[in-house]
Amino acid sequence: MSAARRAVVTGLGAVSPLGAGVERTWDAALTGRSGVTRREDGRLVAQVPAEDVAGVLAQPLRAPDGRPCVGRAAGLAAAAVREALARARLTAGGTAAQPDLVVGTTMGEPSWIDTWPAAEAALTPPPRHRAQELLQGSPDGLAEQVATLTGARGRVSAVGGACAAGNYALARALDEIRSGRSDVVLAVGVDAFSRTALLGFAKLGALAEDGCRPFGRDRQGLVLGEGAGCLVVESAEHAAARGAEPLAELAGAGLSADAHHPTTPRPDGGGAARALGAALDDAGVAPEEVAWVSAHGTGTPANDRVEVLALRTVFGPSGGPPASSLKSLTGHGLGAASAVEAVVAVQALRTGTAPPTWGVGEQDPDCDWDVLLDGPRPLAGDVVVDQAYAFGGCNAVTVFRGVR
Secondary structure, eight states, X not given: OXXXXXXXXXXXXXXXXXXXXXXXXXXXXXXXXXXXXXOTTXXXXXXXXXXXXXXXXXXXXXXXXXXXXXXXXXXXHHHHHHHHHHHHTOOTTSSSOOOEEEEEOSSOOOHHHHTSOHHHHTOSSOOHHHHHHHHHTSHHHHHHHHHHHHXXXXXXXXXXXXXXXXXXXXXXXXXXXXXXXXXEEEEEEEEOOOHHHHHHHHHHTOBOSSOOOTTBTTOOOBOBXXXXXXXXXXXXXXXXXXXXXXXEEEEEEEEEEOOSOSSSOOTTOHHHHHHHHHHHHHHTOOGGGOOEXXXXXXXXXXXXXXXXXXXXXXXXXXXXXXXXXXXXXXXXXXXXXXXXXXXXXXXXXXXXXEOOOOSOOSBOGGGOSOBOOSSOEEOSSSEEEXXXXXXXXXXXXXXXXXXX
8 A cells, every 4th residue: 555645525516417517417316316327229228418518518519610628528528627626625726726637538529520520521531520520529628628617727638448438537637646746637437428439339240229238138338328426535734734634545556458359358357356356455455345336337238247256256255345336327428437426436436335236137046146136235334446347458547535
């Protein structure tokens, strides 16, 4: 365990298919209110409710002269950052704090390419103004736009890690705090709904036709979602000096790479197990201290089975802490997923309650683990784990500890 400075979470922000704001997402996680809907083309999706989009996307997609303004991903991320800053009693551009910003994303800003006319999209090379939009749509361009929208004047960076990008951002934030390079970091995971991503998952045969059922016997695949989560990660000393209340400690992070296949996880779960074990070691936490696991739980046949194998490897074949997945309600928010789930993990510690996995039906015997299916359960401890296991074998796990 690192002897460097402790990192605490002092603010939370979330925009998800369950609604704008931490409380709406948390309430839905406990009650089972789903954000999954069916499009006109028959596809199941999970998008931020229309009544909330107008509030979080205060600026239009394009200016009157056609230039790009604010994309959907940037608007979602900015809304989550603003809520987190308000809850932490910080002003991003004020003299009291100059927080750094780390944005984790899978797709960057998809708004521009998603709105290209088909005739222009087929041109090689693309028209000059479309090439400029591509640059703005990169992960770096998205991070820059989020900083501009929120007034964050510290260092700005973007991290990838496919669908584990939110946890990669949290791992970067933890490293920045421990090393003394930063006092406050805004760790963001964000992705907006994208036609490109929807088409990609459809071509892979990874989309569910009638609902996402993580760890279920008849699970078919994932439902594509979107959203943004932000955690204000701060050194414990800095938080104490300004009288901020820590909500939880970001105690550890572990990363690994499968080096196995572009989309399929290692069948033995070895890469995921390494990330989980590394996170517990980094936090100085013994496996028996973990009270709940926020699972990646995408509802795809391969992912869920491998995730349980990783749990058995680290916690033992006889079982361990209960686990549950939020994705049956939120869909898979790609880079936003583990960040929103980290917000839920902190809420679980604050309330002493673990949310269940809703709508699974019969659990798959091949996923033999204590998966919470019958409603919320009291936490039997003060340590929770947030898992993210992504395409390309990008594995990232974070550990949160309650504060007294």
